[in-house]
Amino acid sequence: MESINLVWFKKDLRICDNEALSQGLKAGKIIPIFVIEPSLWALPDHSSRQWEFVRECLIDLKNSLNEIGLKLIIRVGNIEDVIKELMERFHIQGIYSHEETGNEWTFKRDQNLRHFTKNERINWYEFRQVGVFRGLKTRKNWSQKWEQHMSQEIINNPVKVNYLIDIPSHSLPSSKCLSLNLDECNLRIKGGRKQGLKRLNDFLRYKIDNYQYSLSSPLKAFDGCSRLSPYLTWGCLSIREVVQAIRKTKKRGSRAIDSRLHWHCHFIQKLESEPELENREYHQQMRGIRKSNTIFLNAWSQGLTGIPFIDACMRSLNNHGWINFRMRAMLMSFASYHLWLPWQESGLCLARKFIDYEPGIHWTQCQMQSGTTAINAIRIYNPIKQGYDHDPEGIxxxxxxxxxxxxxxxxxxxxxxxxxxRQKDSSFVLGKNYPLPIVDPINSARRARIKLKEIRNKPGFFDITNNIIEKHVSRKEKKSKLKKNNTSDKQLNLDF
Ligand SMILES: Cc1cc2nc3c(=O)[nH]c(=O)nc-3n(C[C@H](O)[C@H](O)[C@H](O)COP(=O)(O)OP(=O)(O)OC[C@H]3O[C@@H](n4cnc5c(N)ncnc54)[C@H](O)[C@@H]3O)c2cc1C
Incomplete structure (x- = not known):
């Protein structure tokens, strides 16, 4: 039997700066594979719009691998079965992949695969591709570690190989073949490294100077933000190459985006260190406080709440698969406070809509914007004020x-x-052409604030908060957070 190594592409859909690929090639002959796992794609945080984006990334990856003489083998199924099938033809020496920080499902899949490879005496080598560190006990020195990772030299495209392992590959299935519900996302940006690089270069050349002034308003953000997030999520670009390219420009705005790339890893590290955060509240006294309400959830998700700025943001997200940070925060805050919906349900709804869905960032942000971390200031965004501030003319x-x-x-x-x-134009009737508000935006926020105050006044609330601070907050931030904690009632009054 011929000896080979598998390079298992996961969320690292590129050949440049890909350590798993580079090390696999150093070890001997390789078969590059991508496994489309139907059980993963059937999860409620996955969607057809994400698959369509990944499909484009895979076509691009396939072409790049062809250029260096390699054929990407696509398989639909589960990874263990795929490995078993290949073991019938090859002696698999090793598997090379990146260290994935995904959702609970991928975490368990990797645990099972670890047992399997051990039993089969196959070495599985995993490589870090972002500034997230496995098995980290404390946050001490995390920033230095991040900095070290980001300043390492970029690994160039591999040179052309002089062998061909030509085994049949499955074709890329459509969303329908994967039984995904079709969700129209007609303005979605296209997937693939070429597209990602183009976006990065345009951003550095024309947009970075005004980046900071484009962050808040959805009118400016679509053009002014980098919108690199889907390319980072699916690994078309390595975060290290983006950080280094940004630092090289030394333009106004470089520092602002640099620190956001730092946050990218900072949030993923939280989920890596505590995977339960995907489902469970940071603060135990914040558990189970909210109630499901299908009517509210559907109205919010479809952009039919009767609050114009909320509905505009949601409909725009439905069509683009992306919206800027502030509007994500406002949408989440509206669901969690005004509509008092469990963050797990509204969070799932948003996850499916985002083509950049990154579990580590997503679930920590959902919890932050819902007040369940209890260590961040509670921000109840006033959606009317947000509208006046960021879309004064209603464009x-x-x-x-x-x-x-x-x-x-x-x-x-x-x-x-x-x-x-209406006296002048009788064609518009509120409640007929456009819904009446499903909640009173002022009173519902007031009610949320009262409920939060009751919870925070319960005995032991701040002791638990202090434990969370000890565990999750860096030493630098700790002092100020602990101090703020003593004046925490004020944090409830923040209205944005
Ligand atoms: C409720 C909620 C859910 C979110 N879910 C996701 C998600 O699933 N995936 C995701 O990538 N981001 C998520 N974010 C963070 C943020 O909104 C997006 O990263 C950002 O809007 C992406 O647009 P951009 O690429 O133009 O960002 P830019 O402003 O151009 O920033 C560049 C990069 O920095 C990182 N970044 C920027 N802001 C943040 C942030 N607040 N936290 C962490 N990283 C950041 C991203 O990788 C981004 O691509 C979420 C925010 C909220 C409030």
Missing amino acids: FIRTWVKELQNIPTKFIHEPWEVDLF
Whole structure:
């Protein structure tokens, strides 16, 4: 039997700066594989829009591998079965992949595979591809470690190989073949390294200077933010190459985006160190406080809450598969406070919509924006104020909420005031053309604040908070967080 090594591509869909590929090639002949796992794609945090993006990334990866004489082998099934099938033809010396920090499912899959490879005496080598460290006991020196990882030399594209292992590959299935519910995302950006590099270069050349001024408003963010997140999530670009390219430009805005790339790994590290955070609240007294409500959840998810700025953001997200940070935070805050929905349910809904869905960032952010970490200031965004601040003329609202297109600007953020206007234009009837607000945005926020105050006044609440601070917060931040904790009631009054 011929001896080979498997290079198992996961969320590292590139050949440049890919240590698993580079080390696999050094070890001998390789077969590059990508396994499409139907059980993973059937999970409620996955969606057809994400698969379509990945499909494009795989076509691009396949072409890049062809250029260096390698054939990407696609398999639909589970990884163990794929390895067993290949073991019938080859002697598998080793498996080379990156260290994945995914969701609970991928964590368990990797645990099972570890047992399997041990029993079969196959060495499985995993390589770090982001600034996230396995088995870390404390956050001490985490930033230095991150810095070290980011400053390592970029691994160039491998040179062309002089052998060919030509075994049949499955074709890439459509969303329908994978039994994924089709969710229209007609303005989604395209997947693949070429697209990612183009976006990175355009951003560095034309946009980075004004980056900081484009972050908050959805009117500017689509053009002004890097929108590199899907390429980082699926590994079309390595975070190290992005950090190094940004540092090289030394332009205004470099530092701001550099620190966000730092956050990228900082949040994933939290889930790596405590995988239960995907399902369970950081603070135990915040568990089970909210109630499911299908009517609210559906109205929110479809952009039919009757709050124009919320609906515009959600409809834009539904069509693009992306929205800027502040609007994500506002959407989540509205679901968790005004609608009082469990973050796990609204979080799943958002996860499916994001083509950049990254479990480590996503679930920690969902918990932060829902107040369940108890170590971050509680931000109850006022969606009307956000609208006035970031879309004063109602341009974004009119783009996405066509029903309000003819409403005069002075009513665009609060169309329930339109009665005065209705006298002139009887064609618009609130509740018929566009829904009445499903909650009163002011009173529902007030109710949420009262409930939060009750919970935080329970005995032992702040002792638990202090334990969380000890575990999750870096030494630098710890002092100020512990101090703030003593004045925590003030944090509840923050209205954004
Ligand atoms: C509820 C909620 C859920 C989120 N879910 C995800 C997710 O699933 N995947 C994801 O990549 N980001 C998520 N974010 C963080 C953030 O909104 C996105 O990273 C950012 O909007 C991506 O756009 P961009 O690439 O243009 O970012 P830029 O502003 O151009 O920043 C560059 C990169 O820095 C990183 N970054 C930026 N902001 C953050 C942040 N706040 N936290 C961590 N990393 C950051 C991302 O990798 C991003 O691509 C979430 C935020 C919230 C509030």
